[in-house]
Every structure is written in structure tokens, then in C-alpha cells.
Amino acid sequence: METKTSKIGFSIKEFYNFSLIEFVIKGGIIDPSDLKNVELPPVPYNKGAAISGRGPVWLYANLAHLLHPARWVGTYEPRMNSIIVVASHVNHPQPGDVIPLE
């Protein structure tokens, strides 16, 4: 019997105008086929969604796609301790905007 178990764990921290979604790759190693079993936890779509974690660009691009229904999508940039907005359905913020984490 094959059981599908996600190799990617998530934790969510709520901020006033966005959710910070941090992923952890269990065992530290991920294969592209693991994208088939991503189980994103419920994320509020009435604010932004920011992605954080150590992982390949294709995981980031996949998660950004899955979070598309959020008001906007961003990625956490550790070197700036900030969220970089990469997609938006609203006037503010827009792609390229930088939201410092406090």
C-alpha cells in the first residue's frame, strides 16, 4: 500500500497584513516529485502570503503559484530581513515593494 506523505512541513505566523508561511524540508532533501504531495495548510486569503524557508527555486515558484489566491504573494529575504512582494492583486503593495519584518 502506498501512502502519500508530504516531505514538506509548514508553520504559519500571522502578521497584521500578511501570513508568513515557513516551510521545512524533512530530512533536508527534496525531489521535484515531492511537489505532487505538497499539503499547504489553510492560509487566509484576505491578506498577503509570504514564503520563507531553505529550498530550491522550483519549490518557491510552486508555493507562490499555490498561494496565488492571496491578496499578494511575497518571499522572505533573510539578507534584508524583509518580505519582497512578487505578485499582487491589489494596489498596495506591488511587486518590488519591500516590507521589513519587525
Next chain:
Amino acid sequence: METKTSKIGFSIKEFYNFSLIEFVIKGGIIDPSDLKNVELPPVPYNKGAAISGRGPVWLYANLAHLLHPARWVGTYEPRMNSIIVVASHVNHPQPGDVIPLE
């Protein structure tokens, strides 16, 4: 007078079922605000769109968002010399599928 010039150059290589869009960051340095001036060249949307280049995850996530109208979106993974599918509007391919470059 401020002139907006994109710091990101693109070249496109057409394959049978996808376009490979390679970006080059002029001068090698990019700032989040440069996302405001991304000028993606015309890309056919009747096949997949794959992103390639050396750049931060937020650039990849932004380009994946801009290429959303394509049939599917992928990123080039140099270590596998393959495209990793990250988003799809069609039955084949699906996220997690790996398309080797020949």
C-alpha cells in the same frame, strides 16, 4: 529626468512544447525595486514557459507569476539539466514533473 530601464535582459529559445526564457541581470546586481521595470519579451502562451538564470528566489517567483498565462510554468534546474514544472493549467505536464533538456 528619470528614465526607467530594465536591469534584467531576456533571451528566449523555443522548444517543441515550451519556451525557455533565460534572464541575465545586467551588472550582476539586482534590487527588489527592479521588479517594477521587468519587461518580459513576448512569450507564446500556447505552450509551456520555463525560466532559467542566476538570480534570487523573488525574481523567479515574480517571473513565474508574470508567465502564469502560459500552459504551464517551470524552472530550469542546472544540476539535473532539466525543467521542473511548478504550475500547470493542463493535464500534462503537472507540477513536480521533470522534463530533461536535450
